[in-house]
Amino acid sequence: MAKYMYLLNSDVRNFVEYQIRYFPENKRQLESMKTDRIPSAIPKYGPQAGGSFNSEARPSEETAIRIMSDRYIMQLEYTVKSIDSVLNKLNDLDMELIRLKYWNGSLTPEGIAMKLHMSRATVYNRLNNILVEIARRLGYIDI
Numbered sequence: 001m002a003k004y005m006y007l008l009n010s011d012v013r014n015f016v017e018y019q020i021r022y023f024p025e026n027k028r029q030l031e032s033m034k035t036d037r038i039p040s041a042i043p044k045y046g047p048q049a050g051g052s053f054n055s056e057a058r059p060s061e062e063t064a065i066r067i068m069s070d071r072y073i074m075q076l077e078y079t080v081k082s083i084d085s086v087l088n089k090l091n092d093l094d095m096e097l098i099r100l101k102y103w104n105g106s107l108t109p110e111g112i113a114m115k116l117h118m119s120r121a122t123v124y125n126r127l128n129n130i131l132v133e134i135a136r137r138l139g140y141i142d143i
Contacts, residue, residue, distance in 0.1 A: 006132045012140045016131050019138070021102045023083050030076050033069075082137040086130065097126055 008016070019026075087098065093116070100107045100115065107115065109123040116123070135141045 005129075006141070006143055007128070008131060008135055008141065012135050013131060016135045016138070016140070017102070019079055019083060020098065020131075020134065021106075023080070023087075024103065026076060027080050027084070030073070030080050033073050033076075079138065083134055086134050086137055090130065094126055094130060097123065098130065101127060 087095065090098070096116065097112060100112045101109070109127065110120050113120040113123045132141070132143070136143060
């Protein structure tokens, strides 16, 4: 009999754990990037006061950077929304597991078990279920 209903391979597991660990930072970064993308009323490129020309006026490079930035923002937004949707459905105990494991001190599952008065196996099982659901939402597994 299998230990878990579904077991992630180590590459997917490590990537999902990385995404959870940096989720709060990524969420803040996404909001900042969206704010920065609001067009300015002040022209950034072109002729300047006094007849000089802005040396940063590189429309081709700016277009390429904007396209790459848009793709990055879209991927980041998808990742943040996927993880957020899973985290919003977790109960208080599971959210505390995530906080203790990834955000507040990176405790081991054994340390979390001691702190929350549960078995080590329960901690491993709950964390695995959360990781599997996030991996599924991100499209890395199909179950």
